[in-house]
Amino acid sequence: MKTLFSLDNWTMIKKISPDKRMAFATIYVKYPNWKMVAKLDLPDRKKFRDKFLKTNFQKLIDRKYFDTYEVVGTKRRPSGVKAKLTLASILKLTKQSFIENIFIHQLDGAKEKQNKPTYNFFCVKMTVSIQVEGLTKGMQSCEDRYVLVKAQTVESAYNKVKKQEKQYGEPYLNSDARLVRWKIESYDDCFAMNITSIDDFNKPEGVEVFSKLRSRKITSDRAWSGR
Missing domain, CATH: 3.10.20 (Ubiquitin-like (UB roll))
Structure with a gap:
């Protein structure tokens, strides 16, 4: 699954090695898969989720790829960081299992491509x-x-x-x-x-051509226990 997004949006205009090319990016840590929490009660699910995010967040911080950062999410439930780090560090993070995805917003020695009109x-x-x-x-x-x-x-x-x-x-x-x-x-x-x-x-799974949310009364045949 693709982890690094938006790197293709940049054209390198200066020859800079990845370990010296600085980037400003948003880095999101992995969120727990539903299978991990399906058998847990709701209170335990919340504890598991928060601990899971904190653990992955700490793994990211422990890599020491950046000096300062802004927390994405909350201290109780951190989902990632916004930070300035080298492109080489970003490429290393893409290989880590605790990383969900990375979005580059600024890149030294590079020019952001102009988006062509899309249909x-x-x-x-x-x-x-x-x-x-x-x-x-x-x-x-x-x-x-x-x-x-x-x-x-x-x-x-x-x-x-x-x-x-x-x-x-x-x-x-x-x-x-x-x-x-x-x-x-x-x-x-x-x-x-x-x-x-x-x-x-x-596509074998077909395509969704229209969708609109609405509300209706919950009945026994419409309810789901989660089990």
């Missing part, structure tokens, strides 16, 4: 009413419509869909000789998908 897939949810000419009473069919678009931002995703609104709502003649149109009543939500390439759709 992602978004799923736009909208409400559509099916309007039939002359019908003013009774039941009306409507649709929750989901459309995938490739865009840079949520706003641009909405704009792409809205540009097709007139064409989408073009009336047609039904079998009763009445005009019918599918009218977009509202744009309800836009979900940013973790997909950047068409190839992602070929």
Whole structure:
């Protein structure tokens, strides 16, 4: 699993050896895996977690790769540090089992690359009413419509869909000789998908195209004991 992030975002403009090239980074220590605590009671889980983090935190401090640091998290539950250290030290830390991940924010003798505009897939949810000419009473069919678009931002995703609104709502003649149109009543939500390439759709586990959290009452068949 990748530990060091953002090093690829830097272009080295000065020739400096890793043991002399200084970097400012956030270093996170390993968090306990759920299997480690599954059989423990809640109070014991908290104690185990806090002790686990403190132990890994102390292992990081004991390496003495930096003189001063800022604690990430709390003293009771430290999750890492922000510190200035050499690139060589960072590379050594990536091989340690007590390290979760490292993010470099500044790097001496290097220039941060300009990010190119990226396009992602978004799923736009909208409400559509099916309007039939002359019908003013009774039941009306409507649709929750989901459309995938490739865009840079949520706003641009909405704009792409809205540009097709007139064409989408073009009336047609039904079998009763009445005009019918599918009218977009509202744009309800836009979900940013973790997909950047068409190839992602070929993943054996599939892809998540839309997600929205909601609350409901807990019942016996919906509850989980954790065992």
